[in-house]
Amino acid sequence: MMGFEDCFRLLYDRLKTEIIVTSAGNTSELWWEMSEESERVFYLEASMSLTSLFAAGIALGNPGKTIIAFSGDGAFTMNPGMLFVEKQLDLPNLKHFLLSNGCYGSTNDLTIPYSQTIDYPGLARAAGLSRVYSITSLQELEQQLDTIIKDPGHTFTVLHVQPLGRRALSPPLDGPEVKFRFGRYLERNGGRTIFDTQLK
Amino acid sequence: MPNARDAVTGQIVDATAKCGITAIASLPDGWITDLIAAYSSDRRFRHIAVNREESAIGFCSGAYLGGIASMALMGASGFLTCIYALTKINYTYQIPILIGITLRGRPGDRAKFHQSNGLYLEAVIKAIDIPFIPIERSEDIQKIPVAYAHSRTMTRPVVVGFTRELLQGQA
Numbered sequence: 441m442m443g444f445e446d447c448f449r450l451l452y453d454r455l456k457t458e459i460i461v462t463s464a465g466n467t468s469e470l471w472w473e474m475s476e477e478s479e480r481v482f483y484l485e486a487s488m489s490l491t492s493l494f495a496a497g498i499a500l501g502n503p504g505k506t507i508i509a510f511s512g513d514g515a516f517t518m519n520p521g522m523l524f525v526e527k528q529l530d531l532p533n534l535k536h537f538l539l540s541n542g543c544y545g546s547t548n549d550l551t552i553p554y555s556q557t558i559d560y561p562g563l564a565r566a567a568g569l570s571r572v573y574s575i576t577s578l579q580e581l582e583q584q585l586d587t588i589i590k591d592p593g594h595t596f597t598v599l600h601v602q603p604l605g606r607r608a609l610s611p612p613l614d615g616p617e618v619k620f621r622f623g624r625y626l627e628r629n630g631g632r633t634i635f636d637t638q639l640k
Numbered sequence: 641m642p643n644a645r646d647a648v649t650g651q652i653v654d655a656t657a658k659c660g661i662t663a664i665a666s667l668p669d670g671w672i673t674d675l676i677a678a679y680s681s682d683r684r685f686r687h688i689a690v691n692r693e694e695s696a697i698g699f700c701s702g703a704y705l706g707g708i709a710s711m712a713l714m715g716a717s718g719f720l721t722c723i724y725a726l727t728k729i730n731y732t733y734q735i736p737i738l739i740g741i742t743l744r745g746r747p748g749d750r751a752k753f754h755q756s757n758g759l760y761l762e763a764v765i766k767a768i769d770i771p772f773i774p775i776e777r778s779e780d781i782q783k784i785p786v787a788y789a790h791s792r793t794m795t796r797p798v799v800v801g802f803t804r805e806l807l808q809g810q811a
Binding site: 482528632 | 663686688689690691692694695697698699700701702703704705706707708710724725728729731732733734735792793
């Protein structure tokens with residue numbers, strides 16, 4: 441099992457050009473703490489279990505970009521049916537990472553009681569997903585990350601990590617600022633027009 | 641020659657296309673199965689059959705940031721399960737979304753299990769300040785592009801509600 445921060449540090453060091461969508465709690469807080477990025481990252485803090493489908497909408501409109509969605513296992517267990525929709529969409533540029541730490545990271549690491557019994561990769565395979573990865577060590581992640589990210593095709597990757605054990609700060613950005621910074625970034629970088637009013 | 645029901649379905653689909661909408665995320669209600677089938681078979685749209693109504697809200701909200709115009713289509717009961725997603729995602733980040741729902745539970749709907757929608761649906765919509773445009777007669781269908789444009793102008797959700805009589809071609 442990986443340390444949460446070690447895992448995320450590796451991801452941050454390697455994912456330099458992709459579009460990132462983080463979820464409530466640890467993934468938003470840690471990405472902000474490590475990067476203070478405010479353009480290519482959508483901090484979707486206000487969403488339980490909808491990160492990957494939110495990211496899917498972005499991915500559908502940006503086929504030339506790789507979209508990374510981070511979910512926590514607390515969110516995932518609320519809506520595992522997301523996998524059926526991801527399978528149906530089969531977006532080759534959507535890469536879904538499930539951070540499995542067995543607890544609700546945004547609520548003081550309270551244990552998910554049934555987390556030890558759930559086989560997340562097995563669930564994904566049963567949902568019909570073909571490119572499913574289960575990663576338990578930094579070495580494995582380092583070796584497989586390029587394949588997961590760069591080979592075309594939707595992927596679902598379970599990252600087995602320890603609870604973070606602390607709270608980091610939420611990104612200090614109001615929702616509309618997150619939207620505009622992210623959207624303008626996409627518009628400037630080859631994305632479709634999003635906003636009705638364009639800045640000069 | 642299409643019957644009245646098919647004609648209304650076609651008019652709704654055409655009005656949606658007129659908005660520039662190219663993606664429909666839906667979960668069925670018995671009243672809108674014809675409509676969902678029409679979107680699904682129409683090459684102007686990509687139809688996404690979601691697993692639950694909140695997933696439609698999540699997907700359509702992301703599609704907005706992908707530069708794709710979309711609509712979430714669902715039944716009244718399903719809409720009521722979306723309050724969290726709408727108030728958290730669409731209100732927090734000011735993301736517009738057009739939502740089409742059925743107006744279950746109105747007088748004439750004989751399904752007892754939908755009477756709670758008759759009592760509370762429109763009250764809940766009002767309570768969270770979502771603009772609501774009922775589509776009750778075929779001439780109301782032209783309000784769909786207005787609703788879509790209004791959603792983008794105010795960068796918030798807008799709901800259009802379809803009656804049974806309209807969807808059956810009786811109004």
